Each structure stands twice: as structure tokens, then as C-alpha cells.
Amino acid sequence: xxxxxxxxxELLARVSAGDxxxxxxxxxxxxxxxxxxxxxxxxxxxxxxxVLQDSYxxxxxxxxxxxxxxxxxxxWMIAIARNAAIDVIRKRVHDAAAAExxxxxxxxxxxxxxxVQDQLGRCLGRLAAPQLECVVLAYCNGYSRDELARHFSxxxxxxxxxxxxxxxxxxxxxxxx
Amino acid sequence: xxxxxxxxxxxxxVLGTLPLAERAALQREMETDAQLRDAVxxxxxxxxxxxxxxxxxxxxxxxxxxxEQHLRPEPASPVVxxxxxxxxxxxxxxxxxxxxxxxxxxxxxxVSAERLKPQPASxxxxxxxxxxxxxxxxxxxxxxxxxxxxxxxxxxxADRVLELWYVAAGQAPRSMGVVDHPxxxxxxxxxxxxxxxxxxxxxxxxxxxxxxxxxAPTGPVxxxxxxxxxx
Numbered sequence: 001x002x003x004x005x006x007x008x009x010e011l012l013a014r015v016s017a018g019d020x021x022x023x024x025x026x027x028x029x030x031x032x033x034x035x036x037x038x039x040x041x042x043x044x045x046x047x048x049x050x051v052l053q054d055s056y057x058x059x060x061x062x063x064x065x066x067x068x069x070x071x072x073x074x075x076w077m078i079a080i081a082r083n084a085a086i087d088v089i090r091k092r093v094h095d096a097a098a099a100e101x102x103x104x105x106x107x108x109x110x111x112x113x114x115x116v117q118d119q120l121g122r123c124l125g126r127l128a129a130p131q132l133e134c135v136v137l138a139y140c141n142g143y144s145r146d147e148l149a150r151h152f153s154x155x156x157x158x159x160x161x162x163x164x165x166x167x168x169x170x171x172x173x174x175x176x177x
Numbered sequence: 178x179x180x181x182x183x184x185x186x187x188x189x190x191v192l193g194t195l196p197l198a199e200r201a202a203l204q205r206e207m208e209t210d211a212q213l214r215d216a217v218x219x220x221x222x223x224x225x226x227x228x229x230x231x232x233x234x235x236x237x238x239x240x241x242x243x244x245e246q247h248l249r250p251e252p253a254s255p256v257v258x259x260x261x262x263x264x265x266x267x268x269x270x271x272x273x274x275x276x277x278x279x280x281x282x283x284x285x286x287x288v289s290a291e292r293l294k295p296q297p298a299s300x301x302x303x304x305x306x307x308x309x310x311x312x313x314x315x316x317x318x319x320x321x322x323x324x325x326x327x328x329x330x331x332x333x334x335a336d337r338v339l340e341l342w343y344v345a346a347g348q349a350p351r352s353m354g355v356v357d358h359p360x361x362x363x364x365x366x367x368x369x370x371x372x373x374x375x376x377x378x379x380x381x382x383x384x385x386x387x388x389x390x391x392x393a394p395t396g397p398v399x400x401x402x403x404x405x406x407x408x
Contacts, residue, residue, distance in 0.1 A: 020245075020248060023248070024245075027241055031235075031236050031240075031241070032236065033228075035236040036232050036233040037231050040231050049236065049237065049240050052240055053240055053243050053244055056244045057244065057247055060244075060248060070218050071221065071222045074225075075221060075222060076221075078228050079225075082193065086193040086200075090196075090197045090200060120224065121226065135192065136227065136230070138193050139191075139192050139193065139224055139227045140227060140230050140231050144194060145194050145196065163189060164185050167189070167192070168185075170223065171188070171223075
């Protein structure tokens with residue numbers, strides 16, 4: 001099944017007109033990716049199931065908001081899923097009762113895992129190792145500042161500084177592209 | 178806030194490390210600030226290459242069936258227990274619109290019963306702004322006796338909160354708590370756990386921080402829906 005941007009954009013256009021069949025097709029082509037992204041962040045199937053369901057309902061409702069000029073359909077849909085997933089886990093940590101989250105073993109080996117294409121890959125490659133790891137753990141695994149601080153045995157303000165340095169460096173590098 | 182601070186806020190929002198309160202505030206601002214949306218979009222695109230790092234995982238086929246149920250609520254049938262009739266007062270709604278600003282005046286309520294699990298009745302209400310993000314999802318699960326309100330993009334004035342009310346037929350409203358987190362879960366009041374939910378109303382009002390202090394709604398009711406269940 002094609003996940004080419006042009007095909008997905010066409011499906012989204014049909015979805016925005018209320019086409020159920022197009023939506024089912026879109027789901028079939030994209031749900032495994034969105035589920036993978038979600039599961040990695042929320043770290044539990046039951047919650048991932050709910051988040052995926054919410055994400056696709058949002059996609060269904062907001063398909064008309066997708067503008068091809070502003071990015072690929074996949075990027076747009078993954079952003080919806082990531083936002084839903086992060087909202088859920090931040091809330092979960094916010095609840096005192098559910099404050100304990102097991103950090104998965106071996107979750108981090110970003111330098112080996114990251115095979116990022118093009119300019120982002122080059123720009124990430126220029127970051128100092130802990131900064132790169134912060135960015136990847138946060139983006140891919142949903143780590144909060146607190147979780148990053150625990151992971152690196154560092155203070156939260158230090159983590160914030162690392163993140164900002166990393167993000168600023170990325171921005172400078174990516175804008176130069 | 179300096180441009181740089183704002184830029185970092187957008188970047189950390191996309192990265193996911195922006196703390197909950199700032200995250201929620203930014204999401205609210207994005208609804209009305211196109212420049213902010215563009216900044217966030219730019220970061221989404223910049224970092225999107227990292228999506229390749231995460232492997233795809235096939236979801237359980239059940240999830241599609243659940244999604245489909247929400248798209249296709251059962252067509253009109255003689256069984257009334259799947260309907261949540263919406264009652265809306267125009268006058269109240271106008272007042273609420275003033276308070277809410279950006280929430281569109283057309284408030285649509287769509288309901289479907291989850292028929293996947295045989296017994297525990299589960300009602301889902303998605304409160305939409307017209308053609309926009311769902312603002313609130315209200316789920317009533319008689320099996321676990323809980324009401325879950327998920328606030329997706331509900332906008333409210335910075336100094337106000339949303340409060341959920343359960344109104345049993347002919348009785349005074351009982352607060353089910355403030356809906357100021359992305360997801361709020363509340364136990365179904367004892368009155369509602371009894372045999373029937375028939376005639377009960379769920380309502381959402383706009384209240385001062387911490388919720389109403391009088392035990393009754395003090396602000397405009399922005400939504401109320403009657404739960405009809407035919408036993």
C-alpha cells in the first residue's frame with residue numbers, strides 16, 4: 001500500500017468531504033506508523049489504543065485543515081498522534097497517584113538508532129552526545145524534563161539548558177539548509 | 178516574552194518537553210494565533226525526520242471497529258438507549274459565547290453507544306465546535322460507574338474553569354468536578370448508579386478557578402445533554 005505523500009493527501013481531501021471509504025483506506029495505510037509512534041510514547045497498549053482512536057477521530061474531524069503546502073500528510077498525522085500521546089502521559093504524571101512510570105530498559109541508544117535522513121540527520125550529528133540523546137528521548141520516547149533529569153542524573157534546569165542549546169543549534173543548522 | 182523564548186516554547190512543545198501547564202496554555206493560544214501555529218508547524222516539519230526512527234506496529238483490528246462506530250452512530254432505531262438528547266438554551270448559549278469567545282456558536286453533539294462490549298453501557302458524547310476540533314469528549318460508562326471528560330481543545334478564559342454537573346431528574350445539580358485537565362475522571366454519583374439514568378442531565382458550566390463554591394452552577398452553562406435510557 002502506498003504511503004506516498006500525494007496519495008495520502010488525496011485521501012485526506014476525500015476524508016475532509018466525509019468519505020468513509022477513503023478514511024478506512026487512510027487508516028489502513030497509516031495506522032501502524034501512528035500506533036508505533038504512540039505506543040513508544042505512552043508505553044502501554046491499552047492507553048495506546050485509546051490515543052490511536054482519539055487521533056483518528058481528530059484526523060477525521062480536521063482533515064480539511066490539512067494544507068499540503070505546510071508539510072507532508074504523514075508529518076501532519078503523526079503530529080496529531082504525538083500531541084495526543086504526550087497530552088495523555090503528561091496528565092498521567094501530573095496525577096500524584098500515577099506518578100511512577102517505569103523507564104523502559106535500553107530505550108536509549110539514540111546514536112545507533114538514529115538514521116535520520118537529509119539535513120536533520122546532519123544537524124543532529126553536530127550536537128554533543130547528551131544533547132542529541134535528550135532530543136531523541138524526548139521526541140521519540142516522550143521523556144519529560146523530569147524523566148530526562150533522572151536519566152542523566154542531572155538537575156531539571158540543566159536539562160532545560162541542554163534542550164534549549166540543542167534546539168537552538170538545530171534551528172541555526174536547519175535554517176541554513 | 179522574547180521571540181527567542183517563544184521560539185523555544187514552540188520547539189519544546191513539539192519535542193514534548195514543555196511542562197503540562199505551559200503546554201496547555203500554548204495549545205489554547207494556537208487556536209487563535211496563526212503565527213504561533215506556523216512556528217509550531219515549522220518545528221514539526223524540522224523534527225519529522227525523527228519519525229523514521231520509530232518502528233511501525235500494527236494496531237489491534239478492534240481499534241478500527243471502534244473508530245468506525247464513532248463515525249457511524251447507529252441510525253435512528255426504536256431502541257432509545259443509545260441516544261443522548263441535547264437540550265440547549267439559546268439565551269444561555271449566547272451568554273456563554275461571550276465568555277468563551279472563540280468557541281463557535283454552533284455546538285453539535287453526536288453520540289454513539291459503544292456496542293462492542295456486550296453489557297456495560299457506554300455512552301460517548303463528542304462536543305464539537307463546528308468543523309473544528311472536538312472540544313470535549315464525555316464518556317459515561319455504567320459498567321465501571323465512571324464519567325470521563327476529556328478536554329481536547331476546549332477554550333475558556335484564562336481565569337475560568339469548566340465544571341461538570343450531573344442533574345438527576347427533578348433534583349439539584351451535583352458537581353462532578355472541574356474539567357481543567359486534558360482528562361478528568363469522576364465517579365458516577367450514587368443517584369446515577371441506581372437502576373436508570375433516564376432523565377438525568379449532564380451539564381458543563383463556566384466557573385471561577387477551583388469550581389463553583391456554592392454547590393450549584395454559577396456561570397453560564399455551555400452544554401447540557403439529557404441522557405435517555407429506556408430499560
